[in-house]
Amino acid sequence: MPSRSESLFQEAQTLLPGGVNSPVRAFGAVGGVPPFIERGQGSRIYDADGREYIDYVGSWGPLILGHADPRVVTAVQRAAERGTSFGAPTELESRLARLVIDAVASIEMLRFVSSGTEACMSAIRVARAFTSRDKIIKFEGCYHGHADGLLVRAGSGGLTFGVPDSAGVPSGYANLTLVARYNDVESVRALLEANQDEVAAIIVEPVAANMGVVPPAPEFLPAVRRLTSAHGALLVFDEVITGFRVAYGGAQELYGVKPDLTCLGKIIGGGLPVAAYGGRRDIMETVAPLGPAYQAGTLSGNPLAMSAGIATLNALAEPGVYDRLEQAGARLEAGLRRAAEDSEQSIYIARLGSVLTAFFTPGPVTDFASAVASDKHRFAAYFHSMLEQGIYLAPSQFEAAFVSLAHSSEDIDRTIEAARQALSRRNIPGG
Numbered sequence: 101m102p103s104r105s106e107s108l109f110q111e112a113q114t115l116l117p118g119g120v121n122s123p124v125r126a127f128g129a130v131g132g133v134p135p136f137i138e139r140g141q142g143s144r145i146y147d148a149d150g151r152e153y154i155d156y157v158g159s160w161g162p163l164i165l166g167h168a169d170p171r172v173v174t175a176v177q178r179a180a181e182r183g184t185s186f187g188a189p190t191e192l193e194s195r196l197a198r199l200v201i202d203a204v205a206s207i208e209m210l211r212f213v214s215s216g217t218e219a220c221m222s223a224i225r226v227a228r229a230f231t232s233r234d235k236i237i238k239f240e241g242c243y244h245g246h247a248d249g250l251l252v253r254a255g256s257g258g259l260t261f262g263v264p265d266s267a268g269v270p271s272g273y274a275n276l277t278l279v280a281r282y283n284d285v286e287s288v289r290a291l292l293e294a295n296q297d298e299v300a301a302i303i304v305e306p307v308a309a310n311m312g313v314v315p316p317a318p319e320f321l322p323a324v325r326r327l328t329s330a331h332g333a334l335l336v337f338d339e340v341i342t343g344f345r346v347a348y349g350g351a352q353e354l355y356g357v358k359p360d361l362t363c364l365g366k367i368i369g370g371g372l373p374v375a376a377y378g379g380r381r382d383i384m385e386t387v388a389p390l391g392p393a394y395q396a397g398t399l400s401g402n403p404l405a406m407s408a409g410i411a412t413l414n415a416l417a418e419p420g421v422y423d424r425l426e427q428a429g430a431r432l433e434a435g436l437r438r439a440a441e442d443s444e445q446s447i448y449i450a451r452l453g454s455v456l457t458a459f460f461t462p463g464p465v466t467d468f469a470s471a472v473a474s475d476k477h478r479f480a481a482y483f484h485s486m487l488e489q490g491i492y493l494a495p496s497q498f499e500a501a502f503v504s505l506a507h508s509s510e511d512i513d514r515t516i517e518a519a520r521q522a523l524s525r526r527n528i529p530g531g
């Protein structure tokens with residue numbers, strides 16, 4: 101008798117490509133049938149067959165408060181009772197903009213959009229308009245959404261499926277995207293010098309998380325900042341994951357490096373579709389209707405999404421929040437490390453606050469090449485054992501696990517016990 105998720109997956113595959121609305125959800129990298137989720141509450145999600153999981157995907161980052169947080173649910177309910185969308189200015193947009201601008205020092209003005217892809221695509225367009233230059237530099241293994249010019253040697257789904265580039269991206273677009281190596285300053289310098297006065301911007305995840313978590317080497321971000329300034333290129337921080345995740349002011353607060361533009365998403369929508377790009381006022385004044393760089397969106401600044409974002413950021417502004425996230429992340433990391441050592445599995449764990457990846461490789465993992473050296477088969481065996489034990493991880497070695505404020509110490513200790521089983525030689529013989 102097929103499970104309910106199996107039946108639902110069967111039907112979905114007749115309606116949606118791969119049965120999903122985003123490729124990584126199809127479990128292509130780990131095999132098996134993805135559980136169809138019916139509801140979430142706190143650190144838990146529940147599937148169509150009534151199974152309960154401790155969730156470390158958190159909708160890929162937005163749910164830092166946990167599922168169905170009452171502050172968010174109430175805010176969205178109240179907004180919905182007043183109407184779901186107007187396509188006209190509302191005070192809510194200024195309220196959320198003010199919270200973001202007060203939190204992120206480099207942002208003087210911003211524009212809300214509905215996805216991280218839109219935010220990064222728009223930031224690149226504005227950088228090109230502001231500098232009147234065409235080329236951009238990105239890093240191998242970093243993912244900035246699926247806009248044509250950015251889907252080049254991307255991370256996340258592009259990496260998970262071993263399709264570093266995508267079909268349908270004209271070479272004319274891809275040729276304007278130069279690719280450097282993460283944590284390799286010389287590769288950046290070489291590209292800038294070989295393309296003098298042609299590079300509009302460098303876009304980077306200040307903490308890479310789409311090849312798994314790869315923190316920046318100490319000198320990396322300051323050096324890229326100096327190089328972009330010296331070459332008249334803009335520095336764009338893609339903080340769609342790290343924004344309000346690694347610190348209230350994002351990775352730029354943590355590392356003390358000020359970009360010219362920042363892309364945000366995920367957490368600022370509290371689980372509803374919100375993203376943003378913003379930065380120096382002189383640059384953002386290039387954006388229509390003020391300036392010549394066009395960008396628009398029917399549901400940009402949607403009142404329900406704004407309300408969810410305001411409730412979320414207000415909760416994150418409470419004292420002690422990031423200490424709690426750090427303590428929870430550290431507890432999980434220490435437990436996984438002990439479990440790996442006890443089972444003599446070679447695993448390299450990278451963590452920053454409440455976001456971490458366990459790479460199935462001795463490591464260290466410092467860039468794309470060392471990340472893809474991970475053993476995907478051992479990861480898949482680990483993933484399925486954890487899933488069977490009620491622990492829901494990202495279905496790819498090249499993604500991150502997210503701990504939320506709703507994860508209790510008991511949740512984390514249970515996760516570590518499950519990992520002890522999942523990492524045992526019975527489950528993963530070689531390693």
Ligand code: KE4
Binds near residue numbers: 214216246
């Ligand atoms: P969206 O268009 O998916 O909202 O955001 C694109 C994006 C931009 N920048 C960074 C650093 C991102 O991580 C993302 C999206 N992240 C992936 C997971 N690594 C979303 C999950 C998915 O594609 O289903």
